[in-house]
Amino acid sequence: MDISIFGLGYVGAVSLACLARDGHRVVGVDVDQTKLDLIGAGKTPVVEEGMVQLMKDVVAGGRVSVTRDTRDAIMRSELSLICVGTPSAPNGSQDQSAMLRLASDIGIVLRDLSRPHVIVFRSTLVPGTVEEVLRPIIERESGKKDGEGFHLCFQPEFLREGSSIRDYDKPPFTIVGANTPQPTERLRELFGHLPCEFYSTSVRAAEMVKYCCNNFHALKITFANETARLCEAMRVDPFEVMDLVCQDRQLNISPAYLKPGFAFGGSCLPKDLRASLYFAKTHDVELPMLGHILQSNRAHVDHAIAKVMASGKRRIGVIGLSFKTGTDDLRESPMVLLTEHFIGKGLSVRVYDPEVHLSRLLGANRRFIEQHVPHIGSMIHGDLNSIVAESDLLIVGLNDATTMEQLASSVRDDQIVIDLVRLPESVRLRGQYQGLCW
């Protein structure tokens, strides 16, 4: 394939060398003449393992050329990879100035191009940038429409500096965000042979996945480092601890706990987090990330409260009271916090929880209810159908099969359903459904 690459930094230079190695003809474009001169002479503009030899080989092979001229590069290629820098501005926002200038330059060239061109944004971009910022610029300058005169898509780049050629050849996955099939098919030709899954999604989701991955990596490093500082104070070897933590592929290094849903609670996580933080405080150990988890968890509860209060409804059915489906444990349940808030605001509240109701009958959780939440005890009812019938809004924090079946057949069209746990489709299609964050 004939490919142009804009921006010959770490991402662009490595992509250029690897694509040329794989048999494609590649023209590299940069505003920095020094980088162009280096590549033109078969030298690498970035320090990366394997790049010195690879650049020498591919330039000698005759499949690489360089230019400063956007028009020349677009005219000589059918697909462009856009890899210009998107650094931080002083206020923390993304500085997209290089990207905006380039989008305008590309649009002007596309005006005179008789065949459709594929433009693949590989730079990290704030979600919405391709569709709301770059597409309008290119459409305005070219006088053509995305999906007709040209094809835009977003393909996040996952290579890491220091191991970028190896990462290029073995990425965690390939993700293409596109609104039409053509760009995805072209990228499948370029990257479909790589030993990883190839996913196609929306442009916006692909933009967001890149941020989510980087945020998650930052979170993981910070977690390991905060744990190490805690270990030091506790006189435990942090490597031994983290090595063992990583052995758990069921709950720790796995998709467990990574589904959006409601706040955590229960008898373990909040209390153990608090004990860790207290220990750290008494040993002068700073743990800013762990120290803000409970605050973040509370923000999630407040978000649910705000949704209910914004509805203006006054007869509320709370479905699920324990801290998760399948248990009767009410300790630190965020559903209890919600319910207490609604009672405090003078709303009419009815609560249904099959486990808690059963346990009340058996007496298992009775003492907790009587001692800690006596005001809620009288609101618990065993008949879900009557709670649904007498509520204007249902807020659902459990998803056991029997309850779902009942809800799917009893929710009315005029009722608001606020979903805290990603309910099954049978319930999502009922009433005036609102996800908590989805």
Ligand SMILES: NC(=O)c1ccc[n+]([C@@H]2O[C@H](COP(=O)([O-])OP(=O)(O)OC[C@H]3O[C@@H](n4cnc5c(N)ncnc54)[C@H](O)[C@@H]3O)[C@@H](O)[C@H]2O)c1
């Ligand atoms: N560095 C990484 O490991 C990495 C990994 C994944 C994603 N990314 C993302 O990829 C993008 C590029 O990162 P990088 O580290 O390669 O950047 P970089 O700063 O090393 O290189 C960017 C290049 O773009 C060139 N440039 C600027 N304006 C241009 C224009 N109008 N036309 C042509 N070239 C132009 C610059 O001269 C520079 O050589 C960023 O959005 C970054 O967030 C980087």
